[in-house]
Amino acid sequence: MSLGCPKALVDSERILTGLRAEGYDIAPTYRDADVVVVNTCGFIDAAIDESLDAIGEALAQNGRVIVTGCLGARPERILERHPQVLKITGPQAYEDVMGAVHEHLPPRHDPFLDLVPPQGIRLTPRHYAYLKISEGCNNRCSFCIIPSLRGRLASRPIDEVLREAERLAAAGVKELLVISQDTSAYGTDLRHAEASWRGERYAARFIDLARALGSLGIWVRLHYVYPYPHVDAVIELMAERRVLPYLDVPFQHGSPSVLKRMRRPAHAENTLARIRAWRAQCPDLTIRSTFIVGFPGETEAEFAELLAWLDEAELDRVGCFKYSPVEGAKANELAGWVAPEVQAERYERFMERARAISARRLAARVGKTIEVLVDQVDQEGAVARSWADAPEIDGVVRVRSGGKPLRPGDLTQVEVTGAGEYDLEARLTAPPVTAPRARAAPSA
Numbered sequence: 001m002s003l004g005c006p007k008a009l010v011d012s013e014r015i016l017t018g019l020r021a022e023g024y025d026i027a028p029t030y031r032d033a034d035v036v037v038v039n040t041c042g043f044i045d046a047a048i049d050e051s052l053d054a055i056g057e058a059l060a061q062n063g064r065v066i067v068t069g070c071l072g073a074r075p076e077r078i079l080e081r082h083p084q085v086l087k088i089t090g091p092q093a094y095e096d097v098m099g100a101v102h103e104h105l106p107p108r109h110d111p112f113l114d115l116v117p118p119q120g121i122r123l124t125p126r127h128y129a130y131l132k133i134s135e136g137c138n139n140r141c142s143f144c145i146i147p148s149l150r151g152r153l154a155s156r157p158i159d160e161v162l163r164e165a166e167r168l169a170a171a172g173v174k175e176l177l178v179i180s181q182d183t184s185a186y187g188t189d190l191r192h193a194e195a196s197w198r199g200e201r202y203a204a205r206f207i208d209l210a211r212a213l214g215s216l217g218i219w220v221r222l223h224y225v226y227p228y229p230h231v232d233a234v235i236e237l238m239a240e241r242r243v244l245p246y247l248d249v250p251f252q253h254g255s256p257s258v259l260k261r262m263r264r265p266a267h268a269e270n271t272l273a274r275i276r277a278w279r280a281q282c283p284d285l286t287i288r289s290t291f292i293v294g295f296p297g298e299t300e301a302e303f304a305e306l307l308a309w310l311d312e313a314e315l316d317r318v319g320c321f322k323y324s325p326v327e328g329a330k331a332n333e334l335a336g337w338v339a340p341e342v343q344a345e346r347y348e349r350f351m352e353r354a355r356a357i358s359a360r361r362l363a364a365r366v367g368k369t370i371e372v373l374v375d376q377v378d379q380e381g382a383v384a385r386s387w388a389d390a391p392e393i394d395g396v397v398r399v400r401s402g403g404k405p406l407r408p409g410d411l412t413q414v415e416v417t418g419a420g421e422y423d424l425e426a427r428l429t430a431p432p433v434t435a436p437r438a439r440a441a442p443s444a
């Protein structure tokens with residue numbers, strides 16, 4: 001049902017085009033439809049009344065109504081008269097309308113006709129997938145031009161993200177890697193708008209997202225999280241193994257003065273105290289990070305501060321880059337560029353420390369039994385990963401299977417028998433689990 005001006009009509013056409021392209025039929029009457037979408041007008045009082053009447057008529061004759069359009073920007077007006085509507089979205093919210101239709105009337109997948117499987121086309125192996133929760137970034141780090149390339153933070157509605165995660169899990173994905181430019185900022189641009197998923201209300205908020213994803217019963221790994229105080233709440237979910245006890249926090253430096261010049265988010269936080277508290281609550285927590293050495297103006301004293309910080313932080317997984325200028329970045333205007341040979345020397349010193357810490361922390365795992373996810377199988381056994389290893393960037397666990405058959409995507413228990421600088425060796429202790437396991441739903 002399309003009401004309002006020609007702009008609203010075009011919106012309706014776009015929604016209908018999207019729905020038809022996905023194989024939905026357009027029904028001529030309310031009674032013939034499985035769900036009704038009412039595109040409302042909210043320009044003047046008479047238009048509001050007409051829209052509210054149309055919603056009432058659709059509810060009376062069909063009962064399953066999704067509301068969109070200008071009046072959708074004032075949901076309280078609609079809910080006052082019609083609290084039973086399934087979903088309310090604002091003007092030009094095509095994606096949200098499509099998402100609401102998918103939720104309440106999921107498209108039928110026809111394997112003979114559909115070119116695209118329900119979980120979409122992915123470039124990763126079948127058992128893991130990236131879940132992008134937002135675009136853009138509201139930070140202004142002085143070495144980065146991503147905000148000018150990709151714009152301000154634009155988070156995806158939480159129900160849309162969760163439905164995608166659900167489809168991926170149903171398609172056999174066993175590990176979700178949550179990505180964005182700033183995962184801890186998720187939903188701030190949406191003012192933490194709430195939505196329903198599996199009968200529960202969730203806010204577009206970092207912790208709600210982690211909690212909901214943690215109820216899917218598969219591995220959930222969080223990347224690009226900044227050490228803001230509100231992030232602390234996720235450590236409890238990690239201690240309970242609702243999400244993997246793994247945090248990818250791009251610290252970039254350990255010297256407050258360099259971090260200030262870098263204009264890093266949360267640069268004033270006491271990160272060492274925060275890491276100590278996280279580990280006290282969740283001793284298995286693996287922290288991965290990246291750093292830049294030789295940032296403009298970095299003195300030997302500031303670099304020494306970074307090394308001391310790293311020694312105390314004892315990060316498990318560390319990557320390092322020598323600063324190189326990016327066209328258009330503010331950092332290019334800073335004085336005191338560090339000579340390439342000094343950068344190279346600092347890089348070596350930094351990586352030597354990081355390697356030693358990594359080796360020490362991995363050695364402490366020898367003798368322990370851990371769960372791993374198999375990535376590849378070869379003649380000697382398998383290359384797998386534990387909670388502490390993100391694909392492509394961290395180490396691996398080499399598993400001797402003792403002749404037992406393993407397949408990519410298997411989850412299995414292994415005993416750690418050896419440790420190197422970045423990788424572990426292990427032997428199989430239990431038969432692999434090939435089906436996704438159910439885990440208890442988290443408390444609200």
Ligand code: SF4
Pocket residue numbers: 137138139140141144145146147181182265
């Ligand atoms: S480096 Fe800073 S500005 Fe660039 S994307 Fe990351 S948080 Fe945003």
